[in-house]
Amino acid sequence: MSGSRLEAVDCPSVADLACRSRKAKLRLLQMHFESGVGHLGGNLSSLDLLLAIYHDILTSDDQFVLSKGHSAGALYVALWSVGRLTDDDLKQFHRDGTRMSAHPPAQGIEDVLFATGSLGHGVGLAAGLAMGRRFQRRPGRAICLTSDGEWNEGSMWEALIFAKHQDLNNQVIIVDENGLQGFGSTTEVANIAPLADKFRAFGCTTLQINGHDQMALIEAMETRPEEGPLVIVAKTIKGSGVSFMENRMEWHYLPMTAAQYESACVEVANT
Amino acid sequence: MRQAFCDSMVREQSREDFVFLTGDLGFKALEPLREAIHDRFINAGVAEQNMVSVAAGLARQGFRAWTYSIAPFMFARPFEQIRNDVCLHRLPVIMVGNGGGYGYGVMGATHHAIEDYGVLLTLNGLDALIPAFDSDFTTLIPSLFTTQRPTYLRLGLEEKPKDWTAPPFAPWRKLVSGQAGTLIAVGPIAGSVWASCMERPEETRPNLWCLSQLPVADLPEELWRDISQTPRLVIAEEHVATGSAGSAIALKLARMGGVTSQFRHVTALGYPSGLYGSQKFHRAECGLAPASLLAAFDDKAAL
Numbered sequence: 001m002s003g004s005r006l007e008a009v010d011c012p013s014v015a016d017l018a019c020r021s022r023k024a025k026l027r028l029l030q031m032h033f034e035s036g037v038g039h040l041g042g043n044l045s046s047l048d049l050l051l052a053i054y055h056d057i058l059t060s061d062d063q064f065v066l067s068k069g070h071s072a073g074a075l076y077v078a079l080w081s082v083g084r085l086t087d088d089d090l091k092q093f094h095r096d097g098t099r100m101s102a103h104p105p106a107q108g109i110e111d112v113l114f115a116t117g118s119l120g121h122g123v124g125l126a127a128g129l130a131m132g133r134r135f136q137r138r139p140g141r142a143i144c145l146t147s148d149g150e151w152n153e154g155s156m157w158e159a160l161i162f163a164k165h166q167d168l169n170n171q172v173i174i175v176d177e178n179g180l181q182g183f184g185s186t187t188e189v190a191n192i193a194p195l196a197d198k199f200r201a202f203g204c205t206t207l208q209i210n211g212h213d214q215m216a217l218i219e220a221m222e223t224r225p226e227e228g229p230l231v232i233v234a235k236t237i238k239g240s241g242v243s244f245m246e247n248r249m250e251w252h253y254l255p256m257t258a259a260q261y262e263s264a265c266v267e268v269a270n271t
Numbered sequence: 272m273r274q275a276f277c278d279s280m281v282r283e284q285s286r287e288d289f290v291f292l293t294g295d296l297g298f299k300a301l302e303p304l305r306e307a308i309h310d311r312f313i314n315a316g317v318a319e320q321n322m323v324s325v326a327a328g329l330a331r332q333g334f335r336a337w338t339y340s341i342a343p344f345m346f347a348r349p350f351e352q353i354r355n356d357v358c359l360h361r362l363p364v365i366m367v368g369n370g371g372g373y374g375y376g377v378m379g380a381t382h383h384a385i386e387d388y389g390v391l392l393t394l395n396g397l398d399a400l401i402p403a404f405d406s407d408f409t410t411l412i413p414s415l416f417t418t419q420r421p422t423y424l425r426l427g428l429e430e431k432p433k434d435w436t437a438p439p440f441a442p443w444r445k446l447v448s449g450q451a452g453t454l455i456a457v458g459p460i461a462g463s464v465w466a467s468c469m470e471r472p473e474e475t476r477p478n479l480w481c482l483s484q485l486p487v488a489d490l491p492e493e494l495w496r497d498i499s500q501t502p503r504l505v506i507a508e509e510h511v512a513t514g515s516a517g518s519a520i521a522l523k524l525a526r527m528g529g530v531t532s533q534f535r536h537v538t539a540l541g542y543p544s545g546l547y548g549s550q551k552f553h554r555a556e557c558g559l560a561p562a563s564l565l566a567a568f569d570d571k572a573a574l
Contacts, residue, residue, distance in 0.1 A: 106359040113331060115359050118351060124321040125356060128328015128336075135290070135311065136332070155352075158321035165316075 005269050006030060017214045018271075020055070020081060021048055025241050025268045027090065028077045033261040035094035037102065041251035042147065043074040045178035045211070045236035049145060050078035052214035053174075057221050061140025063129050065114055067122020068147035068176060069103035075112075076100055084111055120153030122146060123173055127163045130171040130229075143172045149181025151198075152190050160229075164203055169228030172221065173199075176211060178238040180249055199231040211236035241268050272429050272459075273300045273369060275405035279412035280337075281307045286416065290329050294319045294340035296369070301339070323349040326364045327356035335363065335416050341375065342368030342384030342425060346391055357421045358394040364422075365415050371401065371425035371458070372509030372539065373553035380547070384425075385539035388485055389514020391423045399423045399485040401458030403430075403444075404437035407483065411440050427509075428550075430462035437462075442484035443491050449476035451568040452503025452533070453494070457482050457516050460507050460559060467561040477503070477568045487519040490527070498529060505567045507537040507559055535567050 006026045011019035024047055032040055046068065058064055066075050076093065079085040092098040099108035103117030114125050126144035133140060150156060163171050177195060179186050187193055199206040205225035209216040211234030220232050238252070239245030242264040256264065277300060283289055284307040291304060292313045305312040315322035319340055326336035338345065345368035346353070357364045368387060375382035388399035398420050402411060415422060431437060438444045446461060447468045454477040456464055461481030468476045478497040490498075498504055506517035517536040524531070540557045547553075554560055 114327070115355060118355055120320075121324055121352065121356055124324025124352070125328045125331075127321070128325035128330075129332055130328075131290075131313075131325065132329045132332030132334055135334070142328075155318075155320040155324070158316075158318035159324065162315060162318065162321050162325065166313075 005265050009269065021051060021214070022268055022271060024051055024077050024081050026265060027080060028073055029256070029261060029264050029268065031077065031090045031093050032073060033256050034091070036255045037094050038251070038253045038255045039070050039073060039102065040256070041180065041238040041245060041248070042068065042176070042178065043071050044240045044242065044245065045238045046071040046145065046176050047074040047077065048212045048214050048240070049174060049176060049217055049234055049236070050074050051081060052217045053143065053145070054078045054082045056214070056218045058143070059140065061138065063113060063126075063140070063142050064111075065122045065126045065129070065142070065144045066104055066116055067144050068119065068150060069116030071145075071176070072102060072104050075104060079109075079111055085109075119147065119150040120155040123156055123159035123163065126171055126173075127159055127166070127168055130163070130168040131166060133170055134168070141170045141172055143174065145174045145176060147181070148175055148177040148179065148186050148195060149189070151175070151192060151195065152181075160199070160202055160204070163229045164227075167227050169225055169230070171229035172232065173229055174217070174232045174234055176236050177233050178236045180238045180247065180252065182252065184249070196233040199233070203227070204229060204231045206231040206233065208233045208235065210234070212240055241271060243267060272402070272405055272426050275408045275429075276367070276412070276426060277301055277304050279408035280304050283412065283416060284308050286335065288333060288335045289416070290334045291337045291339065292322050292326055294322050294338070294344060296340050319344050319349040320352050323352035323364070323366070324356050327352070327360065327362055330357070330362035330364050331360070335365075337365045337367060339367045339369070341382060342371040342387050343382055346384060346387040346423065350390065353391065353421070354394055358397055361396055361419070362421060363419050365424060366422070367424045367426060369426045371427055373550045374427055376549040376553070377547050380542060385509065385511050385541070386514065387425060387510070388423060389510060392485055392514060394421070397421045397423060399425065401425045401427070401483050401485070402440065403458050403461050403481050403483055405429045406437050407440040425458065427459040430459045432466050435465070440483065442482065442488045443494060444481045444483070445478065445493060446481055447476060447479035448473070449478050450474050450501065452477045452501045452505065453480065453497045454478070454564060454568070455480045455482055455504070455506045455520065456564075457508035457510065460509060464507070464561040464564055467565055471565065475568060477501075477505070477565070482516055485516055485519070487516060487523060490523060495527070495529065498524070498531065502531055503533045503568060504531050505535045505537060505564060507564050509539050509554065509559060511541070512536060512538040537564060
């Protein structure tokens with residue numbers, strides 16, 4: 001049922017941002033349902049950002065690190081959306097003997113530079129990539145997508161201080177600010193709101209966008225700060241596009257029942 | 272040893288792929304390297320976790336990335352970054368820990384690293400090097416610019432008599448021949464006991480072997496002969512017993528059918544008296560002083 005619904009989403013042009021978002025969401029739901037796994041909330045909050053990154057932003061000169069590794073599902077679907085992974089690949093998600101583990105793997109997928117999943121690593125890794133590019137006088141940028149709860153980790157601030165001090169203006173940090181983390185909201189657990197002000201206080205050029213507006217990210221990425229890094233705080237909705245999942249903690253963890261899957265697909269397909 | 276290390280690093284200054292990161296340490300030691308490689312010498316600040324992640328990123332970009340701090344801050348604080356960012360991706364980052372073991376003496380327990388290589392060797396594909404002599408760096412440093420493996424380099428102090436010439440760096444080196452048994456010492460401890468060995472007549476001194484590379488390579492035939500022909504075996508290292516070189520050697524011997532009944536493993540014991548002092552003080556508390564190690568080879572010593 002879901003497969004036919006996916007096939008019915010005809011996107012004549014990948015430039016049709018809403019259409020490709022709808023199609024990718026359906027594929028993400030299908031993949032998670034068939035694998036019987038959760039983590040959907042954070043995947044749905046990141047998906048539009050990842051689609052814009054892979055379809056419109058990354059060039060052959062750029063590199064990408066997914067610091068919020070628990071959104072690997074959205075990463076795989078974005079790679080599927082641009083033809084870097086196949087349907088057969090996605091069918092292996094979470095299976096025994098798969099390359100498609102629940103968090104990005106260390107080997108096996110050319111587009112995945114680093115295994116992530118333990119939070120707090122991506123900004124430093126991207127800083128190393130950016131610094132290497134500078135030494136090599138190579139163009140392009142190192143782009144990193146983080147979660148918002150991830151900024152609880154001290155290593156994130158170590159990396160931010162480093163990137164700013166080293167003036168890595170070829171590094172971009174995108175924050176998926178969905179407002180929910182492992183066991184509560186970001187304001188309940190360790191409140192550092194407003195997050196964007198913290199980045200500005202560190203001297204970083206900081207933009208705030210709607211993280212489900214792919215064009216907003218594409219335009220924000222045009223910004224080339226004189227001093228780096230560029231930080232983009234993308235306001236998102238955990239579980240975006242599926243009303244019974246939106247802003248609900250349990251969808252960080254739960255797999256869907258058949259009825260929930262059907263309901264989610266109907267809603268996404270008719271959006 | 273740090274001076275010799277720095278001198279050898281400076282000799283590699285023309286390599287365009289060479290990047291060195293320090294966790295804000297190296298005062299009065301690494302300045303020549305900083306002056307030699309300019310902007311490729313990066314003070315990453317007091318932020319060891321990030322330093323290792325950045326090094327991994329640089330290595331992914333094709334650079335030979337080195338990180339430096341004192342040993343406890345190099346292996347313990349950024350352990351997850353070493354595990355995830357470096358070792359999972361088999362990146363040849365070289366992590367230099369100065370003052371391994373009780374090297375920082377009276378600075379106290381937070382500055383000691385008596386669990387460093389044992390902890391790190393749990394990681395797949397990592398090598399640990401424990402040079403014993405300043406001259407080791409002449410061959411060791413160039414080889415580390417070609418290794419494909421993550422590597423931990425534990426620096427200590429050279430402890431051999433100044434005018435003695437050490438054999439070239441090798442995982443296993445025989446320093447002394449004797450008839451009273453075999454003493455295997457890890458890294459600088461071998462140098463510390465070398466002169467005391469030579470003061471003894473051949474009949475009462477042990478064969479002295481220096482081990483400087485882990486995981487433990489296959490035992491050289493001559494070492495196997497030494498152990499087989501003389502029943503007493505003592506392994507000494509400035510490291511706790513768990514995860515030690517001694518444990519690995521004992522396992523190798525067991526597999527080779529060479530278990531000896533006269534075996535002593537002398538290791539770091541932590542802080543038996545609860546007191547602090549110099550490296551020499553802590554070694555003495557653990558039985559790692561040369562006299563204690565050699566007493567095991569006296570006629571009536573019970574092992």
